[in-house]
Amino acid sequence: MASETEAASPDTAGEVSGFSEVVFESTEQTPTVSEESNEEAPSSNAMLPPGDVFRPEDLQQIRSAPCRIHDIIIEGAKRTKPHVIERELEEARAAGNFTELAERLVEATERLRGLDIFQKCVVTCEAGPSELPGTTNVVVSVVEKGLFGVRAGTYFQGREGSVEGSVSMRNAFGYAEQLDASIQRSREISNTFSLGLAVPRPALRARVFQSNSNWQDLSSYIERLRGCQVSTDAGDHEIDYQLAWRELRDPAGKAGRSVRRQLGHSLLSSVTHTYRLENRDSRLRPTQGWGLRVTSQLAGLGLDSNLVRFIKEEVEGHVAFPLGFGGAALGLGATAGFLLPLGLGGVKKPTSISDRFFLGGPNSLRGFKHRGVGPSEPRRILEEPKPGAPPPPRDALGGDFVLSGVAALSFDLPVRLLQALNVHGHVFVAAGNSVLVHGGQPPVSARDFLRGFRASAGVGIVYPSPIGRLEINYSRPLRIQEGDNAQAFQIGFNVSSP
């Protein structure tokens, strides 16, 4: 039995033990090893030395002993097509010896679980046919998840609360596909309906959607998008194609000059490439490492010259350093983006307001309201303003070029309970600016752009909850311009640290 502990300790065993459902069953030839063991020799009469004594060199021999899969037996797969499971074991079939086989079966099990269609998935090895020494039969025993899934929830995102509900159908046709229909509604007009289909191999997701985004209070328009989207990812890369009919309208008739010219229909046919690198120790409370996200969008794929055409590029970087006391860490983040119109008229015509960059809000520039910074314009005045009334609201127009940065120092709070919950405090300084460049705008020099930076500083409390990062901040604007909207108290929610 001593040999068993030895067998379980080194390299492969360490990995295997992480996935305790991967069980290699014992065989007659090796009665010394119990069933709970993670690792066991397959049926190979020639491999074992006589007697019960198990020496380290025997272990080495077992590991390098030839062993391959003879057959794959699938149990419990009612809807799942056999090839869906078999293709995940394809690599294990190529394994030549025991160690290799064990490693690849662990990987395969992990992939099978990643399909998200099984409640339980156990891969075991049985002895192969006695006339074929050095072979094993792999038994994949699964319990499928239910066909239907229902999810409902409410959440607060950006500036309004919303209710979301979705119904999903899992693996209905046995190809490990996921079908889902979801509805999201918020207090205002904004809503989204979508129907999605995802298949694991090749990793493709398709979605048909309709969404209404109500920007009437900030930019005097409602955006409706109807279209479809296909996306796929490989490693750190994600490619996404979108074909959407976009309509901007202003039912209240309050839009100012520029937004008025933005209204109407357009067709967007674009491909977006996203490259993500994440080396931070935590997305919610990073104390060390760096992260990078590069998003490139090319719109106007198609022969029709009337399609919306532009290039949009956005780079976002984060870095965090531990300071070595009180859980303190310094985090720096920066975002830069530009939007370049293409096609007929080129840079002479203005870009679409729905594609532009907006600054402000707890996830972009703290201390300012959502869309509260950047180019803006007076709205249409429907009634004569009374004397002493607040200045009339303006339409946020967004920018073609944006640059912003944030520096934050996070630290533990001196309360045990809060420390246990990982609730921490932070102080921050944020700055940014965005400008319009295209469509007959006067040119902006780099100096003017930098001079136009808005800045704010503040303190806040952060709760890194399991579903995302919740923060409450109090901040003061340090640099502000006419037309900007500052906001002292802010509640922010984000899936990762900005």
Place this chain on the structure above:
Amino acid sequence: MVFTLLQHPPAWNLPSIDVACIEAQVYLRLAGAAFQVEDVPTRVGAEQIPALEDGDEVVMASESGGIPAYLRETKGIDLDSALTAAERADAEALSALAHLRLRAALHYSLWLEEANYKLCQHAYAPALPFPLNRVLAYLAHKQADAQFQTGEVDAAHVRAEVYRQAERAYAALATRLGEQRYFFGNRPSRVDAAVFAHLLFLEKAPLVETSLKTSAFSHPNLVKYVKRLELEVLSARPDMPREPPPFTRTPGQSSRRGWWGGKVKKEDTRSEEEKRLTSRAWYFVGAQVAAVIAYVVFSSLEVEEVELEEDYEED
């Protein structure tokens, strides 16, 4: 002060494809207001167009009083200033006749007469890509269907009724006009703007189903009226400032650029136009499919960058 009139773009040798926009132009010209025209080709079918911009202020023709009331109240520009109180009341009634009866009949003729609808499909949203232009035309057609309730009551009856009402309106207008120069003697009024815009549309638009046109121009004085005003109003001020449309080509420009920067010649006969649209549709679909497949297969940044660069140089 130069006003800016936001309007649906021109078509069929008309100042605009939309009668309300023609009427706004005619009104401004008759009233002697200096204005420039700006086409908004993406706001297909929007009721907020036409709109008149005056600096930071704007007035939409669909709002109560519309452009005439705005000009009268804030600028003192009034086409009807010479009318007596009784004539003003008449003007109100006659323009209501033109706006309600005639516009409804024209709307019916354009969208619910099969032959005219085919024509509208091409002219309705030329600045939008296929298939969006067709979808919007179809939606306008469906909306007209609902408006006239052709599905719920006997369609032939609705059609006859709409045209009969138009016929009566034409007869009333012809009688009221008589042999006068304008509806109220020698000075134009807003009734002239409304009626002339409608008649001009009937005269110029290449409608296939022409019962409305036939019925209007069965009155010889209306024929003479529209010919005379056409010369007087539309060609009298050739120096009228006109801003080039910022987003789209006007029908006068004969070529447009394709995706790769080559010149795609624009055909002028309709059947060819149809062919071109159809083939364009297929190229479009093909290109979408090819793009998706290409990105799935090559899923790498290089592919995208090549396209970005080429596109940039094209401009």
